[in-house]
């Protein structure tokens with residue numbers, strides 16, 4: 294700025310007077326000179342201030358231990374804790390060494406999504422993988438209150454900005470980190486850290502399950518070590534227990550059994566049994582066995598795993614399947630009587646035939662390399678799959694067999710304990726007929742009902 298003033302004042306004058314003017318600037322103390330001196334004085338002051346700050350910093354490091362700042366911070370917090378009666382718990386989005394998304398964080402997010410939709414002023418839509426509906430969660434830096442057994446609590450959503458990677462700017466920056474902070478009075482510590490957090494986790498998981506898009510899985514033909522065992526599609530079948538035509542008492546019994554199972558975690562833990570249950574659905578073709586599986590899935594919110602036994606190569610592969618099958622699953626084997634040769638006698642006969650063929654033509658097996666890839670699953674392999682040690686991996690799983698010919702099945706396969714509940718689906722009775730009339734025709738009564746009842750009784 295100083296230079297600009299000088300140049301402007303020089304250029305404003307006629308050329309012959311410039312020399313005279315410059316001379317006067319140097320010889321006399323003008324306003325310009327005063328400005329220059331003041332600026333120099335300011336710089337000198339700044340320099341001495343910086344020097345004294347640096348020497349103070351060096352002295353601090355020399356004469357005080359380096360832990361002092363952290364000590365000061367710790368004791369300040371301690372003192373503050375004595376006066377401040379509230380406790381705060383943080384739940385980070387990513388936890389552990391592998392920085393996996395924390396399950397507790399996800400459960401809290403789902404739990405708060407119901408509270409926030411009525412309370413919080415700022416919400417945001419969250420894209421949840423596999424969710425069938427729009428999920429609204431608390432926006433960053435928003436707060437929500439909750440109440441549990443008369444205790445008031447505060448949840449806050451916090452976001453940490455990504456850290457700047459200063460030394461290596463070409464490295465990708467870390468993502469934003471989110472956390473939930475729970476604040477409550479310290480006299481409720483036991484209830485909150487015990488039953489309340491457990492309640493939040495359970496509720497949150499249940500809400501997430503109810504939002505989840507249900508899926509229908511089919512097992513992939515066994516191949517490489519890393520191949521996924523199941524492939525899936527979205528499953529939206531409208532069949533429910535209301536639309537199934539059967540005796541109301543029987544229907545209620547099945548519904549109660551399923552609900553008791555899905556809420557029976559503690560019960561199974563108490564009696565020391567893996568949390569799984571087998572259902573055998575049998576009856577003539579077209580009586581609603583497959584439809585009932587769908588109704589079961591809609592009632593319990595479990596995914597359906599349709600297991601095609603003929604594509605499972607060996608007992609070993611079958612044994613590994615439970616590891617890759619998560620909980621809340623209905624594993625279905627349809628028409629179990631005709632999916633494989635599952636009886637001991639048939640296997641012996643087959644082996645004998647194989648031996649005879651081998652004797653006649655020793656090179657046959659090599660030539661028929663493709664055929665030898667056919668399923669080698671045996672009855673014992675299937676029995677182990679249902680209730681062997683490996684089947685206990687996971688939990689909250691039901692296994693459903695359907696068959697038209699229950700008498701063809703090996704008694705070991707369907708004994709109680711393996712197939713806990715046997716459900717016979719038979720031809721239409723009068724009660725079932727009434728359900729169909731209501732579903733299809735919106736009729737609760739009709740003059741012909743009186744004559745239909747004895748006719749259905751007669752045909753049984």
Ligand SMILES: Nc1ncnc2c1ncn2[C@@H]1O[C@H](COP(=O)(O)OP(=O)(O)OP(=O)(O)O)[C@@H](O)[C@H]1O
Nearest residue numbers: 536537538539577578579580581582583584585697
């Ligand atoms: N009890 C029932 N209530 C309502 N609908 C039924 C009932 N039984 C059969 N249906 C209807 O009949 C059709 C055939 O039913 P489904 O496929 O469930 O029979 P299924 O017992 O599995 O037959 P299959 O033994 O041949 O596999 C479906 O469209 C279903 O809606």
Ligand SMILES: [Mg+2]
Nearest residue numbers: 582583627695
């Ligand atoms: Mg069927």
